[in-house]
Amino acid sequence: MYNPKSLLADEFIDHQEILDTLAYADANKDNKELIESLLEKARPRWINGQLNCTGLTHREASVLLACEDPALNEKMFKLAEEIKKAFYGNRIVLFAPLYLSNYCINGCVYCPYHSINKNIPRKKLNQEEVKRQVIALQDMGHKRLALEAGEDPFHNPIEYILECIKTIYSIKHKNGAIRRVNVNIAATTVENYRKLKEAGIGTYILFQETYHKESYLKLHPFGPKHDYNYHTEAMDRAMEGGIDDVGLGVLFGLELYRYEFAGLLMHAEHLEAVHGVGPHTISVPRIKKADDIDPSVFDNGISDDIFAKLIALIRISVPYTGMIISTRESQEVRARALHLGISQISGASRTSVGGYDEPERPHDTEQFDVSDQRTLDEVIAWLMDMGFIPSFCTACYRAGRTGDRFMSLCKTGQIQNCCHPNALMTLKEFLVDYASEQTRKKGDAMIAREIPTIPNEKVRSALVKYLERIEGGERDFRF
Ligand code: SAM
Numbered sequence: 007m008y009n010p011k012s013l014l015a016d017e018f019i020d021h022q023e024i025l026d027t028l029a030y031a032d033a034n035k036d037n038k039e040l041i042e043s044l045l046e047k048a049r050p051r052w053i054n055g056q057l058n059c060t061g062l063t064h065r066e067a068s069v070l071l072a073c074e075d076p077a078l079n080e081k082m083f084k085l086a087e088e089i090k091k092a093f094y095g096n097r098i099v100l101f102a103p104l105y106l107s108n109y110c111i112n113g114c115v116y117c118p119y120h121s122i123n124k125n126i127p128r129k130k131l132n133q134e135e136v137k138r139q140v141i142a143l144q145d146m147g148h149k150r151l152a153l154e155a156g157e158d159p160f161h162n163p164i165e166y167i168l169e170c171i172k173t174i175y176s177i178k179h180k181n182g183a184i185r186r187v188n189v190n191i192a193a194t195t196v197e198n199y200r201k202l203k204e205a206g207i208g209t210y211i212l213f214q215e216t217y218h219k220e221s222y223l224k225l226h227p228f229g230p231k232h233d234y235n236y237h238t239e240a241m242d243r244a245m246e247g248g249i250d251d252v253g254l255g256v257l258f259g260l261e262l263y264r265y266e267f268a269g270l271l272m273h274a275e276h277l278e279a280v281h282g283v284g285p286h287t288i289s290v291p292r293i294k295k296a297d298d299i300d301p302s303v304f305d306n307g308i309s310d311d312i313f314a315k316l317i318a319l320i321r322i323s324v325p326y327t328g329m330i331i332s333t334r335e336s337q338e339v340r341a342r343a344l345h346l347g348i349s350q351i352s353g354a355s356r357t358s359v360g361g362y363d364e365p366e367r368p369h370d371t372e373q374f375d376v377s378d379q380r381t382l383d384e385v386i387a388w389l390m391d392m393g394f395i396p397s398f399c400t401a402c403y404r405a406g407r408t409g410d411r412f413m414s415l416c417k418t419g420q421i422q423n424c425c426h427p428n429a430l431m432t433l434k435e436f437l438v439d440y441a442s443e444q445t446r447k448k449g450d451a452m453i454a455r456e457i458p459t460i461p462n463e464k465v466r467s468a469l470v471k472y473l474e475r476i477e478g479g480e481r482d483f484r485f
Contacts, residue, residue: 010272010279015238018276019217024268027068031264035072042078044070045085048322050092056418059089059325064271067323071267071315079315086318086346089325093416097397097429098389099350100382101150101188102143103332105359106131106170108371110156112192112229114215116260116304118297119156119373121229126297129359129371130161136173142362144182146354146382147440149398149432151184152211154357154373157192157230164198167191171205181439181481185400188253192231193240199247208403209286210244211253212237216261217269225260241273245281250409252277253330255289258316259307267316274324283410287328287350288320290343294334294374314342321347326416333378337388340378344394353385386436387445390452397429398436401484423462424485427469430456431483434476 008023034040044066050059062070070082107130110119118126131139143151151174155162167189174184189202190211202210216222219234226232241252254273256266270288278284292313293301301307308316320329331340331348333355340351356362357373367379380388386396401424402412415421430453437449453473460466465485472483 010276013239013242013280015235016219019219019238019269019272021219023272024217024265027065027268028072028264030065031068031072034069035074037069038075038078041070041073041075045078045081048085048089048325050089050325057092057416059093061325062323064268064275064323067271067319068264068268070322071264071319082315082322083318083346086321089321090345090347090349093325093421094328094349095421095426096394097399097425098344098348098394099150099328099397099399100148100353100385101152101350102146102148102352102362102382103152103154103190103355103357104136104139104143104174104362105357105371105373106136106153106155106167107158107162108156108359108373109158109161110229111158112156112231113227114229114231115225115227116215116257116293116299116301117373118299123298127370128161130166131170131360133169133173135360136170137177138363139360140174140177140184141179141182144177144179144184145440147182147386147398147436148353148382149182149184149400150186150188150208152188152190152352154190162191164194164201168201168205171202171207175206181435183482185482186403190253193237194243196243196247199244199249203248207249208400209251209253210241210249211255211287211289212240212244213255213257213289213291214238214269214273215257216266217256217273218261218265221261238273241277241285242280245277250281250283251286251403251412253287253289254285255291255330257291257293258313259293259301259304261306263306263308263312263316267319270320271323274327283413284324285327286409286412287330288324289330289332290317290320291332291334294377296372296374299374310339310342313339314346317343317348318346326413333376334374336377337380341392344389344392351385354380354382383440383442383445386441387448390445390448395426395429395452395456396433396436397425398432399425399428399484401425401428405484423460423465426456426460427465427472427485430469431472431476434473435481438476
């Protein structure tokens, strides 16, 4: 039976509740009055000096998803953009994935790292190699990484992951430093999550892949990941281990998107109900071609339009949650998604184990094909051409503003006096240290345009001084 406060996966992602939700959504998909009232409810409002957005429940949001009326859908897109601007402004945070190891004992049928695949060489970075990758990433300008690894207790035990994190944080090279390491590794124990927290990770990310239990069991035919309940309850263990920034996601294409959407929102509601804070981020990966994987065998692929609508509705339903899109998606799809709700993107990613220090993109150990293959400098210039401020900011995490403390910054609208200048300072660092001449010109012009938009005068004048000091060679200021 459905119970968002339960710690049992079968109760907080209750299958029958999802089926009932979909039936309710179908019954109301032409109910214009209800849909208009939901859009009104979800609109951002200032109440007693606080920017408030109620979000929508999985039931309410599912009605919007089922609606096929073009005019109403257009209103949904507009509202998503309004919420995005209200909470996240025009900043986009950048990161890169770093694949540590493709050893894996699982059987995930959509992932080329599955253990039966004998086509791909198995590889695991040693600490010297980690160092070379990180220096290559720092030389591009990256400050945030997402660590990725297959699940293999022999080759990739927690001690190996912890050692890599330690190595990464210790590398100081020219002006570069990785300031935040997020981790995307298989579901693990409370004790291991505690160790990850102690190692100083930012967000713990784990994709659910699918919330449909029966499909999940078939898609993960063997290995530890076969255990649906253990996987689905991972975020509760992570929070018990002290990690309060967790990142959710489903792999769109595996199951019916309407089912996944309801499940994803139920998961967010569950985290809020039990831990008092929802997910820090939601990722929206879509299945891609990979070594022995043909995405067309999964017949639940979604069009770019449905994908955009899902992004918009996640933005409307969980307004305080960051949203991530990776280089699985093309430049065009990413551009649209940025307006609708995405707040973080990866740039210049390589999904091979290692490979950042090689001039050509290696394909032999790649996890999936990368659609957006531009350099980081090109991505930065492109963001600025669209009016977005590229940000390498990691201030909240380093100042201990995680979990609900970050949310309160969001709610009081202080983002404009805090995140905005921090973003501009990290952009300035990028421009001085790594950018091409052309990108630098664009960036300096953008910073000059953005300074006057900071409401607090003291912050504004402090920022101008910090920017001068960055130009003079100092680094790592933050508000
Ligand atoms: N091994 C960890 C686990 O099992 O959760 C996480 C790391 S895995 C390298 C990261 C994610 O890549 C998976 O959670 C899955 O959603 C995604 N992925 C796997 N195969 C993919 C494919 N063919 N196309 C797109 N994404 C894929």
